[in-house]
């Protein structure tokens with residue numbers, strides 16, 4: 001996104017007294033028209049880079065892995081980094097998408113990880129390695145990578161099977177910071193080659209990783225369910241956005257977070273992966289936009305027809321308790337008082353849109369069944385071709 005104009009805003013108007021003094025907010029430029037692309041009008045908008053949920057490869061869907069961009073003027077923030085987003089950044093025209101070579105990562109300010117399932121994080125490796133040639137090498141200040149910390153204890157063995165061998169028993173549940181450090185080591189051959197042969201900067205100077213710190217009483221029992229009730233906690237703040245987070249219910253994964261972004265234009269909440277969650281409803285109170293995961297129970301029933309083995313039945317119950325059904329997501333958005341409900345992270349991703357539209361039941365606001373590269377305005381204004 002290029003900067004076409006800038007106007008000074010008082011930060012206090014956005015975040016209240018005590019926040020950073022003043023900042024520039026920019027109005028998104030209207031890039032040259034091209035077929036199919038939707039030009040955002042509002043300063044803050046969300047681009048759905050990928051909308052598929054789960055790690056399976058399923059025929060019949062061209063949705064990319066789960067990832068979204070919150071765009072505020074000429075900067076953007078990623079929520080999750082599922083498979084395929086590297087090229088989606090280009091298609092979404094983020095950052096310097098129109099320069100040769102394209103450098104879409106030059107507008108990236110931070111990446112937020114809801115939880116550490118691979119379908120939410122697998123393209124971090126591409127972003128932070130190949131990205132050296134797509135604008136990451138000019139990151140100043142460094143890109144902030146923010147996500148769950150080490151859960152500290154392995155989850156219980158599910159389904160009555162024997163205890164499996166533990167992967168990396170010396171550190172079996174690394175959090176976000178450790179994952180980043182391990183990723184640097186795993187790609188050290190490439191990083192050292194790029195620095196010596198191409199003059200690229202050290203990844204240590206381009207990305208700063210942080211684990212979200214939970215109050216100790218909330219982190220005490222990672223295997224406890226349901227998630228403890230809590231109030232939102234501060235996660236991140238700069239001159240464009242304030243981000244808060246809350247624990248959601250995606251057991252046995254822990255911690256799993258939902259995030260809320262507040263900007264001068266409005267508010268947008270990401271549910272992360274969760275079953276219906278009172279914490280999420282608290283976080284999303286009155287949000288302009290709620291992006292929520294959704295699962296088709298019919299697809300689960302078809303995938304595991306009865307009679308089921310005890311293990312199959314266990315897996316079915318596991319899926320049902322870790323995600324939100326089409327029938328439940330509308331009432332969640334209604335209880336939160338969200339103005340707009342956007343479905344994404346479709347489990348499974350290949351079901352027809354008409355099935356997902358049943359989520360309108362129980363929700364009096366506007367329902368959008370998300371598609372890859374949809375642009376969702378946050379707050380005021382909506383122009384033709386947008387959602």
Ligand SMILES: [Zn+2]
Nearest residue numbers: 115117250273
């Ligand atoms: Zn998950």
